[in-house]
Amino acid sequence: MTELTLKINGEDVTADVEPRLSLADFVRDHRRLTGTHLGCEHGVCGACTVLMNGEPVRSCITFAVAADGTEITTIEGFDDDDPMTMLRQAFHENHALQCGYCTPGMLVAARDIVTRLPDADEDRVRLELAGNLCRCTGYVGIVNAILSVIEKRQA
Amino acid sequence: MADGGTGPGSDRQGIGERVLRKEDKRFLDGAGRYVSDIYLPRTLEAAIVRSPVAHAENLKISPPAGAEGRFFTAEDMAADGVQPIHVVSKFPGHKGSDYPHLATGKLRFVGESVAVCLADTRAAAEDLVAGAEIDFNALPPVVDMLAAVEPSAARVHDDWDDNVILDSRFDANAENVSAPVSVTRTFRMNRQAVNPLEGAAVLAEWDAREDRLVVYSASQIPHILKNALCECLGLRQNQVRVVAPDVGGGFGYKCVLLPEEIYIPWVAMQVKRPVRWIQDRREHLVTAANAREHHYSVTLHAQPDGTFVGLEADIIVDSGAYSVYPHSNILESTMAGRTLHGPYTFSAYKVRSRAVATNKPPIVPYRGVARPGICFALELAIDAMARELGREPYDLRMQNLVPPEKMPYTTITGGEFDSGDYPEALRRSADLIDVAAVRARQLEGEADGRLIGVGFGCYIEMTALQTSAAARAGLAAIPGYEQAHVRLTPDGGLEIGVGVQNHGQGMETTLAQVACEKFGLDIDMVSVRHGDTATSPYSTGTYASRSMVMAGGAIARTCDVLGENIRRIGAHLLQCGFDETTISGARVVGPSGDVSFAEVARVWHRNPEDLPADVDPAGVEVTSGFRPSPDKSPFSYATHAAIVAVDPELGHVEILDYVISEDCGTIVNPMIVDGQILGGALQGVGTALFEESCFDAEGQPLSSTFADYTMPGSTHLPNIRLDHLVNPSPLTEFGVKGLGEGGAIPPPATIANAVNDALREYGAEVSETPITPRRVRACVVAKS
Numbered sequence: 042m043t044e045l046t047l048k049i050n051g052e053d054v055t056a057d058v059e060p061r062l063s064l065a066d067f068v069r070d071h072r073r074l075t076g077t078h079l080g081c082e083h084g085v086c087g088a089c090t091v092l093m094n095g096e097p098v099r100s101c102i103t104f105a106v107a108a109d110g111t112e113i114t115t116i117e118g119f120d121d122d123d124p125m126t127m128l129r130q131a132f133h134e135n136h137a138l139q140c141g142y143c144t145p146g147m148l149v150a151a152r153d154i155v156t157r158l159p160d161a162d163e164d165r166v167r168l169e170l171a172g173n174l175c176r177c178t179g180y181v182g183i184v185n186a187i188l189s190v191i192e193k194r195q196a
Numbered sequence: 197m198a199d200g201g202t203g204p205g206s207d208r209q210g211i212g213e214r215v216l217r218k219e220d221k222r223f224l225d226g227a228g229r230y231v232s233d234i235y236l237p238r239t240l241e242a243a244i245v246r247s248p249v250a251h252a253e254n255l256k257i258s259p260p261a262g263a264e265g266r267f268f269t270a271e272d273m274a275a276d277g278v279q280p281i282h283v284v285s286k287f288p289g290h291k292g293s294d295y296p297h298l299a300t301g302k303l304r305f306v307g308e309s310v311a312v313c314l315a316d317t318r319a320a321a322e323d324l325v326a327g328a329e330i331d332f333n334a335l336p337p338v339v340d341m342l343a344a345v346e347p348s349a350a351r352v353h354d355d356w357d358d359n360v361i362l363d364s365r366f367d368a369n370a371e372n373v374s375a376p377v378s379v380t381r382t383f384r385m386n387r388q389a390v391n392p393l394e395g396a397a398v399l400a401e402w403d404a405r406e407d408r409l410v411v412y413s414a415s416q417i418p419h420i421l422k423n424a425l426c427e428c429l430g431l432r433q434n435q436v437r438v439v440a441p442d443v444g445g446g447f448g449y450k451c452v453l454l455p456e457e458i459y460i461p462w463v464a465m466q467v468k469r470p471v472r473w474i475q476d477r478r479e480h481l482v483t484a485a486n487a488r489e490h491h492y493s494v495t496l497h498a499q500p501d502g503t504f505v506g507l508e509a510d511i512i513v514d515s516g517a518y519s520v521y522p523h524s525n526i527l528e529s530t531m532a533g534r535t536l537h538g539p540y541t542f543s544a545y546k547v548r549s550r551a552v553a554t555n556k557p558p559i560v561p562y563r564g565v566a567r568p569g570i571c572f573a574l575e576l577a578i579d580a581m582a583r584e585l586g587r588e589p590y591d592l593r594m595q596n597l598v599p600p601e602k603m604p605y606t607t608i609t610g611g612e613f614d615s616g617d618y619p620e621a622l623r624r625s626a627d628l629i630d631v632a633a634v635r636a637r638q639l640e641g642e643a644d645g646r647l648i649g650v651g652f653g654c655y656i657e658m659t660a661l662q663t664s665a666a667a668r669a670g671l672a673a674i675p676g677y678e679q680a681h682v683r684l685t686p687d688g689g690l691e692i693g694v695g696v697q698n699h700g701q702g703m704e705t706t707l708a709q710v711a712c713e714k715f716g717l718d719i720d721m722v723s724v725r726h727g728d729t730a731t732s733p734y735s736t737g738t739y740a741s742r743s744m745v746m747a748g749g750a751i752a753r754t755c756d757v758l759g760e761n762i763r764r765i766g767a768h769l770l771q772c773g774f775d776e777t778t779i780s781g782a783r784v785v786g787p788s789g790d791v792s793f794a795e796v797a798r799v800w801h802r803n804p805e806d807l808p809a810d811v812d813p814a815g816v817e818v819t820s821g822f823r824p825s826p827d828k829s830p831f832s833y834a835t836h837a838a839i840v841a842v843d844p845e846l847g848h849v850e851i852l853d854y855v856i857s858e859d860c861g862t863i864v865n866p867m868i869v870d871g872q873i874l875g876g877a878l879q880g881v882g883t884a885l886f887e888e889s890c891f892d893a894e895g896q897p898l899s900s901t902f903a904d905y906t907m908p909g910s911t912h913l914p915n916i917r918l919d920h921l922v923n924p925s926p927l928t929e930f931g932v933k934g935l936g937e938g939g940a941i942p943p944p945a946t947i948a949n950a951v952n953d954a955l956r957e958y959g960a961e962v963s964e965t966p967i968t969p970r971r972v973r974a975c976v977v978a979k980s
Binding site: 061069073074075076077078080085086115116129133134136138139140141142148166170171173174175177178179183184 | 225232447474867901902911
């Protein structure tokens with residue numbers, strides 16, 4: 042077992058975990074933050090995307106112990122975040138979700154796009170989203186939602 | 197965010213309105229509750245010992261060390277009297293077979309369940325799996341469906357004469373099938389995986405307070421799963437409750453019974469603790485969610501003027517090793533054989549269709565069921581005929597589509613199209629894609645050396661499978677009258693219970709819109725409950741594009757009955773005659789005043805002393821039902837059209853433009869209709885260009901991760917242009933037709949036809965999905 046100290050959604054957390062435990066299993070099974078979803082568990086689908094020190098990471102292929110000393114933000118940690126509030130409303134209005142399973146990871150990735158690339162056009166948004174799979178929507182609503190937030194943030 | 201606000205500029209929330217989804221908020225907050233999000237105290241995690249080979253006998257299993265009481269095999273289940281899944285068909289000649297929950301003696305595909313290991317964590321359970329030893333005598337596997345029908349093939353089931361599950365003939369005027377112009381082609385739609393982002397998931401416990409087994413499962417069909425649990429485990433119906441909470445996509449995979457849905461609950465009963473099994477992606481890709489895999493040999497016969505005469509085909513469907521409950525292992529082969537004609541007129545039909553068993557996972561229904569394959573085969577044959585006759589593919593289709601004046605139209609195989617204007621869908625899609633501009637561009641050539649092509653795909657989809665058709669097949673789940681219960685709550689709102697299951701379709705919104713349409717109340721006052729056998733009316737569940745037609749119809753009929761009861765109480769409060777009342781804006785309106793639903797509800801629930809003496813004691817909670825009358829299915833249809841650019845040197849295909857002209861009858865919510873079509877279409881693009889579950893000659897799966905199995909992503913399709921025709925169905929409430937599956941049906945045909953149009957100068961034709969660069973290059977090289 043390995044001791045681990047980190048911040049999750051602003052809260053200080055200390056835990057003793059197996060070295061093989063993934064960050065995703067840690068936040069889900071140990072912290073009961075079930076908004077982080079597991080779609081493939083091999084780092085392709087992006088459903089498990091969380092922020093580590095402000096940057097998106099795949100929590101399914103990140104060991105929990107590798108998050109020692111970091112700040113993790115899961116989908117549950119964005120209640121007071123302006124870009125995320127705008128994205129949630131835009132996803133709602135653009136029918137950017139159906140079953141909702143990819144949505145938390147999609148939103149975390151989308152927040153990264155709108156904050157890191159304030160001038161991104163549709164092609165760039167689609168390219169940036171290539172690491173997140175959605176089986177339901179055909180991506181049309183997701184791309185439109187992200188573009189609408191980029192436009193609003195430019196105004 | 198408003199809870200289910202409406203789109204801009206609209207107060208109405210009934211049929212036809214772009215109402216934003218009521219269910220969005222919890223998903224956007226990360227607060228959806230899927231099976232894997234439910235934690236029960238003392239839960240044990242399951243990991244499964246699975247077959248490493250495709251075909252073997254004399255299976256022997258040695259438990260891992262330290263697994264006493266935490267390791268279970270088929271022997272343990274048999275000792276407890278558990279019955280296997282046994283799905284038969286009424287079709288004469290169908291060969292039956294058991295689907296063992298855990299393997300018994302023989303192994304029939306890689307990944308077949310052999311034993312269950314339990315531990316406090318999944319990782320520890322997987323450690324136990326690694327320590328289990330299994331021994332067997334390997335047998336030659338049956339891997340390819342064409343080889344499977346040869347007399348020399350090994351047999352998947354020892355007690356069968358051959359591997360043919362069912363050999364069906366669909367002949368009509370077969371002696372006149374020939375005509376002066378004929379084209380013959382073979383086509384193959386390869387095996388793929390369904391891949392909802394959430395895989396299968398089961399959590400089960402014997403609940404002592406409820407005194408019954410409670411099974412949480414990511415299921416489209418909770419009531420049918422309950423039936424299966426009762427049948428296999430020997431439990432009474434009142435001893436089982438199935439809950440399908442939030443479900444992360446299904447697309448058909450979750451409308452069949454999985455062995456895990458039986459053995460995980462059984463194991464939970466043995467250890468007297470909750471047990472959960474969460475399928476990982478490798479299990480999903482390898483062991484279970486396989487679909488499609490059709491082979492066609494098609495001959496299309498026509499007059500020199502292009503009039504279609506006869507359709508001949510020999511169809512083989514690789515159904516895998518077992519028959520899935522409740523839809524069986526011949527759903528695809530029989531549907532393919534019966535409806536290969538598509539939306540066209542034929543005067544003669546000679547089709548043979550065989551479902552064959554192989555040492556691969558059983559195929560499951562997947563969005564479109566059989567029709568992506570038949571659309572691919574027929575539409576490619578039509579383009580081959582157009583090239584043979586020197587005709588524009590668009591014109592040849594227009595000449596042969598069933599015209600609107602012939603509706604309702606009885607097909608050559610006895611089906612009935614209820615309504616629609618098929619040529620208009622083709623006409624509009626051709627206008628949108630601008631065939632003439634493509635032809636002009638082709639003459640000019642591309643600066644980058646790529647070749648441009650345009651293709652069409654027309655289809656019909658029988659939606660909301662009718663009672664008689666399911667009964668004729670003898671399915672284990674035959675849909676009858678779909679029911680809804682609707683309760684007027686004490687504050688004048690509605691709680692609606694339905695037995696269908698919402699897993700992304702937006703039914704918590706669209707089904708509520710039906711009640712809004714009937715009563716004019718605010719959608720925030722309407723809740724749709726589903727996915728729990730304890731609280732919903734019996735239903736065969738959500739599949740076959742049936743939920744809006746059937747559950748929507750049931751809510752409409754039930755609201756009609758409830759509305760009368762509300763009016764009776766309202767008439768008493770208004771001191772007027774029942775016949776003088778109407779319902780509008782969630783109020784009972786009489787000649788000299790009106791009274792709100794809230795007031796009627798208050799009197800019934802809270803002040804019953806104010807009710808009339810002769811009030812109907814049935815009150816304001818009603819269950820009623822609906823099915824189309826007569827017992828027929830509404831047909832949706834569409835034409836898809838695409839422009840592609842093909843690189844003949846690299847084999848790469850890029851979709852440049854894609855349009856869809858579709859008719860799903862009356863549109864309940866245009867936003868959700870568009871979402872269903874777009875999502876389905878991208879899945880169809882996956883079938884067309886990317887997705888393939890490959891196996892080697894030993895039956896070993898080669899596509900076991902998303903690195904080996906390409907899922908369509910955000911860069912793979914331009915924004916599709918959608919166009920809607922609205923020809924209401926005469927069979928249904930409001931004229932709706934099923935919608936969920938159609939988008940996935942014609943993209944393989946449409947894209948392949950566009951590729952073949954681009955490759956005309958080479959005389960090359962692709963004939964197999966997915967149309968990978970390697971396959972395109974092979975076609976080009978073969979003709980160069």
